[in-house]
Amino acid sequence: MTPILPPFPRTRLRRMRRTPALRDLAQEHRLSVKDLIWPIFITDVPGANVEISSMPGVVRRDFDAAIRAAEEAAELGIPAICLFPYTDPGVKTETCEMAWDPDNFVNRVIRAIKERVPEVAIMTDIALDPYNANGHDGLVREGIILNDETVECLVKMAIAQAEAGADILGPSDMMDGRIGMMRDALEAAGHKEVTILSYAAKYASAFYGPFRDAVGASGALKGDKKTYQMNPANTEEALRLIARDIAEGADMVMVKPGMPYLDICQRVKSEFGMPTYAYQVSGEYAMLMAAVQNGWLDHEKVMLESLMAFRRAGCDGVLTYFAPAAARLIQG
Structure with a gap:
């Protein structure tokens, strides 16, 4: 699109910013509760329901608290939650067989x-790191x-x-060929309607540290993870990975992390x-929360601004720990 603008003063772009009503009429993107997926950490290890030190306001939830979180999501209109388990280090193995146990805590x-x-x-996480004695997403x-x-x-x-x-199902492992094999297995097992949201462009990022604390993978x-997660310097590789996962049967695709990779989100969409x-x-x-707690940023404003960035970049939705707070604010 090539804009046609008469010279000043015939064009005064501030006219459409003059009042709240005019700004609303000219707003290009909107943030809805329906754009949110809420990741929650769950555990059957004693000592749950206390704040994770590196993630202010976020807790590992026991069985009952996980159900209450789902009920809260329903009350707020949040369409989906994503489950991430914290597993007792004493039961992790190098063969990770607990990952597909039908009666494990997640299931x-x-x-x-x-x-x-x-x-x-x-939504679930498909990777072996919560069950792996080596802390990796795959067998070692x-x-x-x-x-x-x-x-x-x-x-x-997955089955x-x-x-x-x-x-x-959210395969977050970044192994080659896993989407196609999962899709074929789901079809064969009669799970034709189960959707796959592939972590198709997952970068080997320094921004995952608090998450690894939350799921007990840090130690x-x-x-x-650089041999399977992406080099942060690469863009074209991300597009090849997205194309591959779509061709193998992914219903939705994800870029991870978010804000440092908005350029990737925009190109993918x-x-x-x-x-x-x-x-x-x-x-x-x-x-963001550290800055908020220090009084350097306004919690509500920076939360919504950061989430709007994803919509502006073309994302259909975002997984965010801000989901319940954002939902309350959006709905007034």
């Missing part, structure tokens, strides 16, 4: 929420993260979560036209 919580609050969509052998063997585990994990009642992690999401990750949340 029990899924079943309970679907029974109590069926209108809230449940002699320091190498195995791709194909990991994908076999992830497929079993177990689908059978528990998950609505949206276990050996090495880094523009070039593919797919339902596109971003994850406003733990480090982004913690950074």
Whole structure:
């Protein structure tokens, strides 16, 4: 689009900013509660329901508190929650078999929420790190993260979560080929309607630190995740990954982290036209909350401004720890 602007004073762009009513009429993007997915941390380890030190206002929830969070989401109109487990380090193994146990804590919580609050969509995380003694998203052998063997585990994990009642599966592992194998397995198992929101462009970012504290992966992690998560310097690679996951059967795609990668969000939406999401990750949340607690930023204003950035970049929605607070503010 090439704008046609008469010279000043015939054009005064401030005219449309003069009053709240005019600003509303000219507003290009809007933020809705329906744009939000609320990530919550859940655990069956004693000592839950206390604040995570690196994420002010965020807690690990026990079974009952997880159900209450789903009920709160329904009351606020938030369409989906995403479950992330904190697992007792003593039960983590190098083979990660708990990840696809039908009766693991995540699957029990899924079943309970679907029974109590069926209108809230449940998204899950598919990666091995919560169950892995090595802290990685995949199986590890002699320091190498195995791709194909990991994908076999992830497929079993996906089927177990689908059978528990998950609505949206979120593969966050960044292994090659996992979307196609999951989609084929879901079809074969009769879970044709289960959707996949692929973490298709997940960067090897420094912004994940508080999340790893929240799920107990920080101390276990050996090495880094740079052989499977993306180089923060790359853009075209992200587009190839998005194209690959769409071709393999992803229903929605995600860019992670969010605010440092808004350029990627914009290109993904523009070039593919797919339902596109971003994850406003733990480090982004913690950074803003630290400034808020120090009195340097206004909580409500910076929260909504940061979320609007995702909509402006073309995202259809955002995973954010601000979801309940933002929902209350949006709805007045």
